Amino acid sequence: MENCKEYLSRVLGAALRGCCGLADAEPNVIGASRPEFGDYQANGVMAAAGRCGRKPRELATAVVAALADREGWIASAEVAGPGFINIRLDDRALLARGNEALAQPRALIPPARKRQKVVVDHSSPNLAKEMHVGHIRGTVIGDCLSRVFERLGHEVTRQNHVGDWGTQFGMLIAHLRGRGGDSGALEAELADLEGFYRDAKNRFDSEPEFAARARASVVKLQSGDPEYLAAWRRFIDESLRHCQRIYQRLDVGLTLADLDAESRYNDDLAGIIRELDEKGLLRESEGARCVFPPEFHGKDGEPLPVIVQKSDGGYLYSTTDLAAVKLRAFELKADRSLYVVDARQSLHFQQVFAVARMAGMAPETLSLEHIAYGTIMGQDGKPYKTRTGDAVKLADLLDEAVARALTLVTGKNPGLEEGERRRIAETVGIAAVKYADLSKNRMSDYVFDWATMLSFEGNTAPYLLYACTRIKSLLRRSGDGGRSGGMARLAAPEERALLLKALQLPEVVDVVARECYPNLLCNYLFELAGAFMRFYESCPILTAEAETRDSRLALARLAEEALEQGLGLLGIGTLERM
RNA sequence: GCGCCCGUAGCUCAACCGGAUAGAGCAUCGGCCUUCUAAGCCGGUGGUUGCAGGUUCAAGUCCUGCCGGGCGUGCCA
Numbered sequence: 001m002e003n004c005k006e007y008l009s010r011v012l013g014a015a016l017r018g019c020c021g022l023a024d025a026e027p028n029v030i031g032a033s034r035p036e037f038g039d040y041q042a043n044g045v046m047a048a049a050g051r052c053g054r055k056p057r058e059l060a061t062a063v064v065a066a067l068a069d070r071e072g073w074i075a076s077a078e079v080a081g082p083g084f085i086n087i088r089l090d091d092r093a094l095l096a097r098g099n100e101a102l103a104q105p106r107a108l109i110p111p112a113r114k115r116q117k118v119v120v121d122h123s124s125p126n127l128a129k130e131m132h133v134g135h136i137r138g139t140v141i142g143d144c145l146s147r148v149f150e151r152l153g154h155e156v157t158r159q160n161h162v163g164d165w166g167t168q169f170g171m172l173i174a175h176l177r178g179r180g181g182d183s184g185a186l187e188a189e190l191a192d193l194e195g196f197y198r199d200a201k202n203r204f205d206s207e208p209e210f211a212a213r214a215r216a217s218v219v220k221l222q223s224g225d226p227e228y229l230a231a232w233r234r235f236i237d238e239s240l241r242h243c244q245r246i247y248q249r250l251d252v253g254l255t256l257a258d259l260d261a262e263s264r265y266n267d268d269l270a271g272i273i274r275e276l277d278e279k280g281l282l283r284e285s286e287g288a289r290c291v292f293p294p295e296f297h298g299k300d301g302e303p304l305p306v307i308v309q310k311s312d313g314g315y316l317y318s319t320t321d322l323a324a325v326k327l328r329a330f331e332l333k334a335d336r337s338l339y340v341v342d343a344r345q346s347l348h349f350q351q352v353f354a355v356a357r358m359a360g361m362a363p364e365t366l367s368l369e370h371i372a373y374g375t376i377m378g379q380d381g382k383p384y385k386t387r388t389g390d391a392v393k394l395a396d397l398l399d400e401a402v403a404r405a406l407t408l409v410t411g412k413n414p415g416l417e418e419g420e421r422r423r424i425a426e427t428v429g430i431a432a433v434k435y436a437d438l439s440k441n442r443m444s445d446y447v448f449d450w451a452t453m454l455s456f457e458g459n460t461a462p463y464l465l466y467a468c469t470r471i472k473s474l475l476r477r478s479g480d481g482g483r484s485g486g487m488a489r490l491a492a493p494e495e496r497a498l499l500l501k502a503l504q505l506p507e508v509v510d511v512v513a514r515e516c517y518p519n520l521l522c523n524y525l526f527e528l529a530g531a532f533m534r535f536y537e538s539c540p541i542l543t544a545e546a547e548t549r550d551s552r553l554a555l556a557r558l559a560e561e562a563l564e565q566g567l568g569l570l571g572i573g574t575l576e577r578m
Numbered sequence: 579g580c581g582c583c584c585g586u587a588g589c590u591c592a593a594c595c596g597g598a599u600a601g602a603g604c605a606u607c608g609g610c611c612u613u614c615u616a617a618g619c620c621g622g623u624g625g626u627u628g629c630a631g632g633u634u635c636a637a638g639u640c641c642u643g644c645c646g647g648g649c650g651u652g653c654c655a
Contacts, residue, residue, distance in 0.1 A: 449589095530602090537610095
């Protein structure tokens with residue numbers, strides 16, 4: 001089923017091309033910039049008029065006259081200003097589409113025309129440390145995008161490219177091995193990954209003898225020494241348990257099956273070097289083996305190398321990523337490979353992508369996309385730290401969010417039994433934290449602030465959840481759940497605005513899938529919830545006479561569908577009451 | 579030095595391949611609970627979109643140059 005924007009683009013596009021004779025003219029249909037202009041507007045006529053040498057308003061008039069609105073969606077199309085075409089949709093067409101969506105809720109977001117294989121690399125924590133607030137971005141953005149692609153019918157492979165093979169593991173193993181027998185105490189110690197890492201790092205920096213053992217441990221580990229592998233495995237397992245607890249609490253879809261750890265590629269790295277060499281791309285420079293993609297330059301215009309093997313023979317992040325590109329290209333046969341990774345690694349990915357193309361490790365048909373996001377900053381404009389200099393642990397942030405939500409729900413709704421209040425607080429607190437991140441443009445650097453992160457008013461998850469609970473309460477009280485009939489009339493402007501907004505969900509989802517900006521979905525859902533709130537405040541429902549009541553209940557149900565499906569794509573579940 | 583990102587209301591952020599009078603939230607001021615959940619709704623205050631040019635019917639958006647900030651820039655990831 002076409003959405004409104006697609007239909008208008010098609011119909012207006014055909015008329016425009018017919019009138020101006022330009023085969024590639026686009027009507028450029030967008031939502032109306034002001035409600036008094038109508039529902040949608042076409043901005044493309046003026047550009048087309050410029051190209052074919054006609055007067056914009058005259059061409060716009062011709063386009064309106066040539067419209068072939070076969071499905072009868074358009075109530076009016078008017079030329080305005082310098083050559084805009086303002087469109088108002090027909091109320092009966094809107095009602096018909098709304099009722100269709102009610103009868104078949106999945107149809108609210110139709111599948112994409114072309115099914116693709118999409119790899120979403122996200123979260124990717126370093127297993128040497130505990131997850132901190134910085135990890136929420138990639139984790140939650142990647143999860144949202146994965147859900148969007150899945151919902152559109154694409155075949156999604158989530159990958160969690162955890163860092164489990166770097167040099168710091170030698171340090172940790174050396175520290176771990178020094179602890180010896182008492183496994184109970186050790187487990188307790190490992191539960192505080194951050195503290196364990198800090199202790200190991202301190203020893204590494206202050207005890208030369210320890211540092212030497214740490215380096216030796218890396219060599220032992222990477223050469224496959226069983227004892228060192230076992231120690232490593234123990235550490236990794238504990239760290240992964242910690243990650244999974246966070247993922248479950250965040251309701252993020254990543255599981256152990258999605259692991260695509262660095263260590264997995266250990267045996268492929270020599271082959272990557274060989275392949276680059278065979279293709280004549282490898283050059284030795286200052287003792288390291290490098291590839292020089294022509295488009296990168298360093299100081300003084302010197303060619304900038306992508307080092308793939310260190311002078312001591314060790315491999316690098318780039319090498320591993322090349323192996324990962326190959327897997328995604330040739331084994332997973334991906335159409336799109338997304339890397340939801342901090343923007344600071346943007347040069348790294350440009351380089352990896354360039355080398356992969358040069359070496360034929362990524363076919364032209366594979367779209368490699370770095371879905372970059374900004375850094376989390378403190379109030380002082382520098383990367384966020386607590387007083388002790390550590391990053392805030394993600395687990396602590398979530399605890400705080402849930403605690404604050406519990407205080408609030410207890411104050412608002414003391415009558416609820418404690419178990420339910422706790423469940424509500426868990427959902428509301430976690431949702432607030434996720435939404436605070438998802439609702440910001442991912443490219444912006446992000447100022448971490450407890451107050452912003454844990455706000456429950458305004459453009460926040462609780463606002464959206466509250467709209468849902470109001471709808472659910474209505475449906476509970478209505479007895480028949482509003483399922484008796486469909487929408488029959490649009491008496492108040494708030495009804496029409498809500499219906500139109502609800503029907504626009506698929507338009508937003510398409511953009512999110514294309515551009516990978518979850519905040520666009522958040523913006524939309526906030527507007528949708530606002531449209532419902534205004535409808536709710538101005539239109540009596542349960543007390544209205546029968547026909548109006550049923551029609552409004554059906555509209556409320558449609559709003560709930562759109563809200564719930566949209567929130568679902570953000571990875572936020574709804575509540576019966578709060 | 580070079581490269582990437584950014585600069586919008588007191589604060590945090592929007593603004594859909596350039597579109598009509600730049601929008602929200604927080605804060606602040608005022609109104610709305612004997613009717614469907616006030617985590618809400620309605621209204622007010624608040625802007626030379628960092629500065630200066632340019633491109634065109636139209637610029638927060640594109641181009642150039644400054645100013646300010648963040649990040650990156652050969653053997654970490």
